[in-house]
Amino acid sequence: MPTSLVSSLLPPFSSSSSPKPYPHFLSPSTSILLPRASLGSSNGRKPPPSSSNGSWVSPDWLTAISRSLSFSDDSGIPIADARLDDVSDLLGGALFLPLYKWMVENGPVYRLAAGPRNFVIVSDPAIAKHVLRNYPNYAKGLVSEVSQFLFGNGFAVAEGSHWMVRRKAVSPSLHKKFLSVMVDKVFCRCAQRLVEKLEPFALSGDMVNMEEKFSQLTLDVIGLSLFNFNFDSLSSDSPVIDAVYTALKETEARSTDIFPYWKIGFLCKIVPRQIKAERAVTIIRKTVEELIVKCKEMVEAEGERVDREDYVNEADPSILRFLLASREEVSSVQLRDDLLSMLVAGHETTGSVLTWTLYLLSKDPSALSRAQDEVGSVLQGRLPRYDDVKELKYLTRCIYESMRLYPHPPVLIRRAQTADVLPGNYKVNAGQDIMISVYNIHHSPQVWDRAEEFVPERFDLEGPIPNETNTDFRFIPFSGGPRKCVGDQFAMLEAIIALAIFLQHMNFDLVADQKIGMTTGATIHTTNGLYMTLSKKVAAEYASL
Numbered sequence: 001m002p003t004s005l006v007s008s009l010l011p012p013f014s015s016s017s018s019p020k021p022y023p024h025f026l027s028p029s030t031s032i033l034l035p036r037a038s039l040g041s042s043n044g045r046k047p048p049p050s051s052s053n054g055s056w057v058s059p060d061w062l063t064a065i066s067r068s069l070s071f072s073d074d075s076g077i078p079i080a081d082a083r084l085d086d087v088s089d090l091l092g093g094a095l096f097l098p099l100y101k102w103m104v105e106n107g108p109v110y111r112l113a114a115g116p117r118n119f120v121i122v123s124d125p126a127i128a129k130h131v132l133r134n135y136p137n138y139a140k141g142l143v144s145e146v147s148q149f150l151f152g153n154g155f156a157v158a159e160g161s162h163w164m165v166r167r168k169a170v171s172p173s174l175h176k177k178f179l180s181v182m183v184d185k186v187f188c189r190c191a192q193r194l195v196e197k198l199e200p201f202a203l204s205g206d207m208v209n210m211e212e213k214f215s216q217l218t219l220d221v222i223g224l225s226l227f228n229f230n231f232d233s234l235s236s237d238s239p240v241i242d243a244v245y246t247a248l249k250e251t252e253a254r255s256t257d258i259f260p261y262w263k264i265g266f267l268c269k270i271v272p273r274q275i276k277a278e279r280a281v282t283i284i285r286k287t288v289e290e291l292i293v294k295c296k297e298m299v300e301a302e303g304e305r306v307d308r309e310d311y312v313n314e315a316d317p318s319i320l321r322f323l324l325a326s327r328e329e330v331s332s333v334q335l336r337d338d339l340l341s342m343l344v345a346g347h348e349t350t351g352s353v354l355t356w357t358l359y360l361l362s363k364d365p366s367a368l369s370r371a372q373d374e375v376g377s378v379l380q381g382r383l384p385r386y387d388d389v390k391e392l393k394y395l396t397r398c399i400y401e402s403m404r405l406y407p408h409p410p411v412l413i414r415r416a417q418t419a420d421v422l423p424g425n426y427k428v429n430a431g432q433d434i435m436i437s438v439y440n441i442h443h444s445p446q447v448w449d450r451a452e453e454f455v456p457e458r459f460d461l462e463g464p465i466p467n468e469t470n471t472d473f474r475f476i477p478f479s480g481g482p483r484k485c486v487g488d489q490f491a492m493l494e495a496i497i498a499l500a501i502f503l504q505h506m507n508f509d510l511v512a513d514q515k516i517g518m519t520t521g522a523t524i525h526t527t528n529g530l531y532m533t534l535s536k537k538v539a540a541e542y543a544s545l
């Protein structure tokens with residue numbers, strides 16, 4: 001397909017300018033509602049500059065149309081200059097970066113004309129809070145459209161009462177006892193396996209792409225936790241793993257394809273990317289359906305039934321087993337779709353968090369040595385247990401700080417179901433697509449002191465862990481409101497355990513002269529991988545710490 005057409009309709013991209021320091025995010029003096037165009041001069045109504053090559057598909061042209069149609073617009077929302085110059089060298093790049101540039105130019109709320117759609121871009125914590133808390137008035141909209149091909153009516157994309165019923169059914173499976181069993185049986189074991197797989201690199205001195213390794217690790221973890229299925233992607237390649245990656249890539253591609261050509265049935269039958277995606281979905285669905293059938297047989301044979309809130313089957317502690325043993329009236333297709341939504345939501349996100357945390361630590365020797373010392377003194381050379389995690393305070397804050405600088409996903413999408421007035425008196429019509437730029441909120445010098453710096457201790461080590469409530473929506477890596485991530489605790493435990501075990505066993509250096517660029521998918525990826533050289537720590541090195 002018309003990739004070029006799709007690309008030409010994408011919004012422009014550009015790198016951001018670096019912001020200046022502002023008050024700390026918790027400073028009472030900081031007004032939560034950012035002033036309009038407070039981050040730069042307001043140019044919301046200035047005439048669009050002419051396109052550099054006059055292409056009819058240039059964003060300049062789209063912006064001009066939007067402006068001409070906006071003569072009767074009383075929304076109070078400025079329109080960003082979407083220029084072709086911004087696009088040309090950034091296609092396939094990081095979509096969220098130009099959103100930052102336009103925030104600097106237009107302030108924390110602006111309209112972006114992007115192909116056939118127009119988005120209101122929000123970079124203000126108070127407006128983010130209003131939109132995220134007001135579900136179902138602000139529905140998932142576009143997100144559901146781009147991922148339905150994979151998880152049908154799974155609860156990560158379902159809407160309304162159907163979503164509520166399924167969320168209520170699934171979230172109890174992630175209880176505390178389940179998480180502590182996961183630590184021992186899955187998180188530690190998979191992280192140990194990662195270390196084993198890295199040992200040959202440590203011995204040979206060959207560089208290794210840690211982004212790839214973390215992605216394999218988190219796929220193995222989520223497969224075991226959800227359906228007790230070992231992808232073993234750290235060791236092998238299989239059609240299922242390939243299919244999972246193909247489907248994940250397709251979801252990411254759809255989320256950045258502003259022109260949704262895949263909605264046109266016959267195109268899906270002839271466009272190679274779509275044919276590949278459909279085949280992948282068939283393989284994944286078949287695998288999960290078979291796992292459900294097998295698990296159902298076992299639950300029936302054993303007459304198993306969830307009899308208390310913290311029920312865990314020791315032999316198979318998976319979420320699938322819990323859901324089947326809870327004997328809820330639910331079709332196998334719904335169960336399959338719920339599990340697939342969790343697979344997608346929980347895999348690449350945690351992998352990316354590990355990647356960027358390792359990158360930030362590799363660039364900051366003093367933070368790294370503080371984290372290593374903490375791991376050494378808390379664990380004393382043994383494997384981490386559930387209760388150790390609350391003692392790994394500094395490492396935990398390194399991970400939160402990494403999620404501030406690299407939030408996954410960098411934007412949250414919603415669609416207004418009714419006309420509304422946003423805080424700051426910005427009017428939106430029913431049907432308006434809204435992008436909350438988590439990246440902008442997390443990088444805004446109006447919201448954060450030393451916004452661009454990696455400062456893990458900005459989150460008080462003795463204070464509560466930061467979340468949307470205690471930061472008043474200044475820090476929203478897991479979103480907020482009713483559609484907040486259900487896997488936040490699971491993900492944090494997984495990431496802390498994986499990093500603790502990695503730091504315990506490996507020294508690492510970033511390969512020199514490597515340009516670590518960012519590219520967008522559902523999460524922030526590196527452009528070319530994260531290459532490290534490793535050396536193994538001798539036992540005495542970590543046991544004596």
Ligand code: HEM
Nearest residue numbers: 156342345346349350353408477478479483485486487491
């Ligand atoms: C560090 C890793 C993770 C990050 C950064 C993350 C982030 C998010 C965010 C931002 C949302 C909300 C999206 C929105 O408001 O539109 C979300 C939703 C969700 N996440 Fe996570 N997530 C992570 C790990 C996980 C894991 C491990 C699981 C499963 C075990 C999971 C399951 C889900 C589900 C099912 C939803 C949809 C909830 C709903 O719509 O009711 N996530 N996640």
